[in-house]
Amino acid sequence: MLFWIISALLTVVVAVILLSPLMRASARASLYDEGEAAVYRDQLRELERDKATGLISADDADYARAEIGRRLLAVAGRATTGEAATERAFEAAAAAPVARRRYGLSQAFILLCLPVIGLAGYLEIGSPGTPDAPLAARIENPGDDVGLLVAKVERHLASNPEDGNGWNVLAPVYFRIGRLPDAEIAYRNAIRILGPDAERMNGLGETLVLRSDGIVTDDAQMAFQAALKLEPNNPRADFYLALALEQSGRRAEALAAFQAIATASPPTAPWMSLVNQHIAANSAGVPLANAPAASVQPTAPAALGNPSADDIANAQAMSEDDRSEMIRGMVASLDARLKEDPNNFEGWMRLVRSYAMLKDKERAQAALKDGLKAFPADGAEGQQLIAMATELGLDVEEVSQ
Numbered sequence: 001m002l003f004w005i006i007s008a009l010l011t012v013v014v015a016v017i018l019l020s021p022l023m024r025a026s027a028r029a030s031l032y033d034e035g036e037a038a039v040y041r042d043q044l045r046e047l048e049r050d051k052a053t054g055l056i057s058a059d060d061a062d063y064a065r066a067e068i069g070r071r072l073l074a075v076a077g078r079a080t081t082g083e084a085a086t087e088r089a090f091e092a093a094a095a096a097p098v099a100r101r102r103y104g105l106s107q108a109f110i111l112l113c114l115p116v117i118g119l120a121g122y123l124e125i126g127s128p129g130t131p132d133a134p135l136a137a138r139i140e141n142p143g144d145d146v147g148l149l150v151a152k153v154e155r156h157l158a159s160n161p162e163d164g165n166g167w168n169v170l171a172p173v174y175f176r177i178g179r180l181p182d183a184e185i186a187y188r189n190a191i192r193i194l195g196p197d198a199e200r201m202n203g204l205g206e207t208l209v210l211r212s213d214g215i216v217t218d219d220a221q222m223a224f225q226a227a228l229k230l231e232p233n234n235p236r237a238d239f240y241l242a243l244a245l246e247q248s249g250r251r252a253e254a255l256a257a258f259q260a261i262a263t264a265s266p267p268t269a270p271w272m273s274l275v276n277q278h279i280a281a282n283s284a285g286v287p288l289a290n291a292p293a294a295s296v297q298p299t300a301p302a303a304l305g306n307p308s309a310d311d312i313a314n315a316q317a318m319s320e321d322d323r324s325e326m327i328r329g330m331v332a333s334l335d336a337r338l339k340e341d342p343n344n345f346e347g348w349m350r351l352v353r354s355y356a357m358l359k360d361k362e363r364a365q366a367a368l369k370d371g372l373k374a375f376p377a378d379g380a381e382g383q384q385l386i387a388m389a390t391e392l393g394l395d396v397e398e399v400s401q
Contacts (some may be wrong), residue, residue, distance in 0.1 A: 011115050018114075038074040149173075163194030168200065175207055183207045198231035205240060216244035235261055235271060246282060249347045255282035273349075273388060281357050331355065335367065344372040349388060354391040364394055 044065065051061040079119045149167035151174060152390070157166045171186035187204040205223035209216055216224075221244050222242040231237075242257030265272055333356045338347050348371030368389050375381035389396050 040068050041070050164190050180211045182396055196226055198227045201227035202236050216240050251282045277353055345375055
């Protein structure tokens with residue numbers, strides 16, 4: 001019952017707010033018309049005085065009276081003409097105010113139609129019969145609502161702050177929903193109470209990296225190093241430590257670290273695409289030297305756009321500028337070949353990644369757009385292209401429109 005009372009009050013308030021401009025406009029119009037009619041009545045009286053004193057002839061007085069009467073009729077909203085009608089209009093205007101019905105349809109719509117439409121819509125899509133659900137009851141039965149699940153755990157931890165399992169459950173949820181400061185606190189509490197393990201240390205390290213806009217800080221490195229001590233075969237920690245070397249300018253060491261990850265990982269590992277990007281960036285285009293033997297096929301022709309053995313040998317002997325120029329030439333050659341033969345998914349992946357690594361965002365966007373023409377976004381290959389472009393920081397929405 002309380003709901004319907006509140007709804008009725010809100011409807012009245014909204015109606016008053018919507019009607020007030022119309023009412024003010026109508027009132028202003030009525031006052032203006034009444035003032036105008038008063039002026040015309042004064043003119044008629046003055047005309048009679050001038051006629052009585054001989055200042056104006058009878059014919060001119062009749063003509064002037066007819067003109068003033070016509071204007072008075074317009075104000076009064078009458079449609080009659082002629083001298084007799086003029087006199088009747090003067091008498092009616094002098095006897096009673098003019099009735100106005102401006103904005104009638106708008107006012108009726110606001111007062112009647114809007115509440116009816118709102119009520120019908122609520123009865124159709126709302127749930128008027130659903131009983132009240134207090135916050136405490138909803139927290140007890142959160143269902144699939146992540147917000148309520150988080151609130152339930154937070155409520156529990158408020159009264160049991162030393163529950164390490166609660167912090168351990170809450171920390172990755174905070175991380176996924178973007179509450180990074182809370183995620184850091186939760187990870188630290190879980191580590192303090194339950195002790196460190198590889199998963200918690202990796203989670204803390206990743207949280208610190210994201211809080212620093214992708215920079216692997218000293219605290220993050222310490223967390224990943226601790227994770228490696230607890231679990232030596234840990235590509236997640238290895239990757240971030242290699243990234244820290246790359247960010248500090250130690251490219252040779254970073255290249256060796258990324259190559260070690262690639263060598264130790266299966267070729268189909270989900271992180272291999274990202275690792276290979278960093279290998280390419282740190283080796284200036286030279287591919288992984290210690291690739292698993294299973295992935296190498298000496299008798300097959302080189303993949304589209306890949307360097308030959310002679311290219312690799314030459315690149316190792318070049319200066320940095322010459323090597324960059326050679327890489328740009330190889331990428332341009334790959335671009336030209338893909339325009340002739342666009343049905344090469346790996347080629348498009350390599351081209352988009354290469355332009356992104358060369359900091360040529362415009363050409364990377366164009367390559368992504370062309371690649372999506374050959375492999376539409378609703379297919380598996382198109383989805384891979386979009387996922388890679390997102391990781392590289394390209395504007396996927398603009399290209400996929």
